[in-house]
Amino acid sequence: MKQLYTWGAIMAVVLASTTGDVLLARAMKQVGDVGELRRRAGVLAVAASMLRRPSFLLGVLAMAGAFYSLLFALSWADVSLVGPASASLTFVANAVAAKIFLHERVDKRRWTAALFVAAGVALLAV
Amino acid sequence: MTFRKYLVLAGVTLFAAVGDSLLSHGMKQVGSVSLENWHSLLFAILNPSVALGIVLLLGFFVCYTTALSWADLTYVLPATSLGYVFLALFAKFFLHEHISATRWIGILLISAGVGFVTQGPALTHPHDTEDANERIPESVGARSER
Numbered sequence: 001m002k003q004l005y006t007w008g009a010i011m012a013v014v015l016a017s018t019t020g021d022v023l024l025a026r027a028m029k030q031v032g033d034v035g036e037l038r039r040r041a042g043v044l045a046v047a048a049s050m051l052r053r054p055s056f057l058l059g060v061l062a063m064a065g066a067f068y069s070l071l072f073a074l075s076w077a078d079v080s081l082v083g084p085a086s087a088s089l090t091f092v093a094n095a096v097a098a099k100i101f102l103h104e105r106v107d108k109r110r111w112t113a114a115l116f117v118a119a120g121v122a123l124l125a126v
Numbered sequence: 127m128t129f130r131k132y133l134v135l136a137g138v139t140l141f142a143a144v145g146d147s148l149l150s151h152g153m154k155q156v157g158s159v160s161l162e163n164w165h166s167l168l169f170a171i172l173n174p175s176v177a178l179g180i181v182l183l184l185g186f187f188v189c190y191t192t193a194l195s196w197a198d199l200t201y202v203l204p205a206t207s208l209g210y211v212f213l214a215l216f217a218k219f220f221l222h223e224h225i226s227a228t229r230w231i232g233i234l235l236i237s238a239g240v241g242f243v244t245q246g247p248a249l250t251h252p253h254d255t256e257d258a259n260e261r262i263p264e265s266v267g268a269r270s271e272r
Contacts, residue, residue: 021199028194035130035192050191091203098199105250106200109242113204116239121210123232 006081009073013086016066018093022101023059029102030055084125091118127248131196134189135205141186143209147216148179197248204243211236 031037031049038046050056073082095114099106106114152175156166170176193202211233217223225233 021203024191025194025199025202028191031195034195091207094203095200102199104198104200107246107250109246110200110204113239113243114200116235116242117204117207120232120235120237120239121207123228123235124210124214126226126228126232 006073006077009069009077010082010086010089012069013066013073013082014089014093016062016069017086017090018097020059020062020066021090021094022097023055023062025098025102027053027056027059080125084122088118088121091121131193131248134193135202137189138186138193138202138206139209139212141182141189142206143212145179145182145186147213148175148182152176152179198250201243201246201248204239207236208240 027050028034030053031046034046037049070082070086073086091114095106095111098104152173153170155175156170156173171180190202193206197205214225214229214233218225
């Protein structure tokens with residue numbers, strides 16, 4: 001039963017942080033190249049352009065949610081399991097979500113990279 | 127990819143790794159926070175490590191959103207995962223912790239993943255913007271080919 005709770009918490013962290021990453025990525029693609037915009041219109045224009053995207057604000061909210069569900073999970077499960085498991089699964093979940101929701105071309109090279117990094121992060125914790 | 131953009135990716139990597147370690151170091155000094163003494167969280171930012179950690183994580187957020195404005199999510203995440211490797215090496219050389227064989231394999235796998243993804247293009251999809259006048263799509267496309 002305790003294991004079920006632990007993995008439930010890990011899935012909550014993965015879901016929230018993936019949602020946050022995808023929403024932020026979508027918002028920043030709408031804003032466009034920040035460096036160019038800053039050179040042309042200044043730093044305030046960049047901030048204004050980011051803050052008026054609903055997906056940016058929702059993304060930050062989702063990231064805060066991920067942070068709090070991580071804290072919550074850590075309060076009754078081992079750090080050595082929750083930390084690496086959620087970080088490692090987030091790499092894979094992000095690759096899937098970026099393909100579906102952001103229509104990024106996740107080719108063989110990117111799949112390999114995501115899986116290698118996920119496996120590596122998991123091994124670092126062993 | 128320009129040199130400047132690699133600097134932004136390095137910023138994402140380093141700010142996240144050092145910021146997280148400072149937060150974790152500081153929170154161990156502050157002590158455990160529970161529902162009964164939740165207000166001690168408010169004073170946690172008075173701890174120098176926690177304060178500096180928060181500043182670095184703000185730097186991380188600026189670099190991260192900047193990187194996402196010109197690169198795919200599936201490029202940025204693996205490309206900036208070297209932070210885990212830095213932390214492990216930092217623990218070995220400065221904290222004199224032992225790194226086991228499995229950890230070395232983990233370090234190798236992460237480095238290989240970073241190598242793979244950075245060989246490819248940073249942006250794969252020409253994203254349409256709501257404000258067409260806010261950017262020049264041709265230059266972004268041309269840069270991602272390199």
